[in-house]
Amino acid sequence: MxxxxxxxxxxxxxxxxxxxxxxxxxxxxxxxxxxxxxxxxxxxxxxxxxxxxxxxxxxxxxxxxxxxxxxxxxxxxxxxxxxxxxxxxxxxxxxxxxxxxxxxxxxxxxxxKGAPAQEPNLNLTITDTGKAFDPADIGRAPRQRALLQALQLKSALNKDDLRDLDIKSPVIAALVKKNLVAWQIREPDAKRSVDVIRSYDQIEPSNQQQDAINLIDQPGTYLLHGITGSGKTEVYLRAIEEVLRKNEQALVLVPEIGLTPQTLSRFTQRFTVPIETIHSGLTNRERLKAWQNAAEGKAQIVIGTRSAIFTPLPNLGLLVVDEEHDGSFKQQEGFRYSARDLAVMRGQLEKIPVILGSATPALESLHNCNLGKYKLIKLPERSAGARRETYQLLNLRNKELKSGLSPELIVQIRDELEKGNQVLVFINRRGFAPVLFCQECQWIAKCDRCDARLTLHLERRFLMCHHCGVQLRVPNKCGECHSGQFIPLGAGTQRVEETLSSIYPTYPIYRIDRDSTLSKGSLENLVNRIQEGQPAILVGTQMLAKGHHFAGVTLVAMLEIDAGFFSSDYKAMERTGQLILQVGGRAGREARQGKVMLQTQFADQPILQQLIRDGYSAFAETILAERKLNDLPPFTYQCLFRAESTQRNSAMDFLEEVSAKLPPEPSVEMLGPIPQTMEKRAGRFRAQLLFSSRSRSLLHRLVKEGVAVAQASKRSNRIRWSLDIDPVDLV
Ligand SMILES: [Zn+2]
Ligand SMILES: [Zn+2]
The missing domain is CATH 3.40.1440.60 (PriA, 3(prime) DNA-binding domain)
Known part of the structure; x- marks a missing residue:
């Protein structure tokens, strides 16, 4: 043929x-x-x-x-x-x-992998034309005739029936083409409730919430900037309610570790409609089932992490991206897409409203509001009369610390505990100590496979590289001078936990980090114990800051917030500000006002003072002005070529070739290639080449040529290379 x-x-x-x-x-x-x-x-x-x-x-x-x-x-x-x-x-x-x-x-x-997409919810049915059609007129196609006759007897056949009759898909397709039969989605089995609402957890939205709800009335992108505790979720829920009443579907995207049972229960307590969740913890089978329920319109709400942006929703009426500033919406390997940006694009294609919500919106989102592309909606006050947390900087200069804790902080923590409150101690570093150091010869334990120090984990007495995952036993003797005089330097969550329990021996201490929550359900257990509300200390990494609500916490202590001042990544300060407010926002809710104490070497820095005095919007405008001055995103667009190889110079040579073979383009700046800040990681040497331009179209044109050069390069089969559009991690 x-x-x-x-x-x-x-x-x-x-x-x-x-x-x-x-x-x-x-x-x-x-x-x-x-x-x-x-x-x-x-x-x-x-x-x-x-x-x-x-x-x-x-x-x-x-x-x-x-x-x-x-x-x-x-x-x-x-x-x-x-x-x-x-x-x-x-x-x-x-x-x-x-x-x-x-x-x-x-x-x-x-x-x-080829699993059936619709089974078992599709029926093959006979059309009106098919009912009236004489099977004898089918001609020389006995299988088609058999199928038509079967359907004239029994007006619908499911996939199992078709398999029993040994009817193959080309036969069906031929009859579908002739409009004699048609596929139909079987009616959902579950009866729909009379009302979509199960119960409201508060009687009426506050004025500012109602204003926000009223503003979200037509297709477009809305940036909902609501401080922690202002009731953003209530705005989502009301907007979703509208959509459900029109019998449409809603898709809610949340960060990787934001999809907690607490989040989910807000939805299940409010709505009677079927809800599906889509996240990395599902088995392939569960994921397919959720996908099918969404595709067939059975699930009316889908809540999911990054990849859920691709969920088929035939009646999609609303898209919500919660914590839109969160880095986990960007996929960091393979297909490096931003689920938030795809959500905005999907909203445009579907002509529906998209709500991007955050207490600390990404600067590019605020910039899009300034440009008039997104509509900014603010929720500046906490709901239900709760007062906003207060912030205080603790100057660490010339202070002696006890495992990272300053004397003032030690007093403050005791004070809160004695009042019957809970205290949250935040340190964004797990393990016992980030450095194992030989006192005799200044040797430091390093990873062989990465340009990185090994972190000491005390519970199991091992050293771990947080970049490649390698684990080693703690050596008995120094590798250089053979003495045994090791001391751990710096503090991670485990060391802070140990120190706190020696200072406050009568209070329970709950540590929440990746190591303490490895087994399934352990995070749930910890959270439940904390929520009983007894005075206690919570020690943890940013896992603590996402999705959880601890009503008993009145003091949040952040032990180190200075990383942003040292980093060469231009986004570091933005992230520091977001982290401070996200973690600080855990302090106090409902009746009790919260206090946030920030330990820093930079207490006199104007940007830090502005953040805690004037709030996030003012802080963000200051950083945006700096970015504009320095030609940085969102005022310019960036693309990063990365390359890595087991040979020291191959990645650099490859990127040199890409940059050398590109035609000159004065509107696009090329920076590099340079070795990455951590050049060696997991045994590979890494380099990068950054493209930057005020013109997105010229940037993309050059990047396209860069891709062609990279693909054609003879070196490309000896190295791994990748492309990152709008990179979020530059170092
Ligand atoms: Zn030594
Ligand atoms: Zn390593």
Missing amino acids: SASQPTSHLLEIAIPAPLRKTFQYLPTEGCEALKPGCRIRVPFGKQKLIGIFLGFSTRPTIDEVRMKHIIEIIDQEPVLSDRLLQLCHWATDYYHHPIGDVLSNALPVSLR
């Missing part, structure tokens, strides 16, 4: 391979009615792969004699709707990423 097939029926297919192009195949029977977004099994080299059909093509890109036929059509109905395909096409261009991999990212793993 291949020779006689008209060229207009070439199939354009995206293959999950690291190639920035699509592939053409010859059709088989049943391809005429194929819709874009359906999965197709195809031969690819010596493999059989599952690709996504994108459309028909008239222009062969290779000699048709060399083209292969597809093996099998997997779907009758697309697994990616037109709008999701549009979103994926946009992401492919914007992130300069291989389309096959973009589409693959958009699907649950089971579907990538």
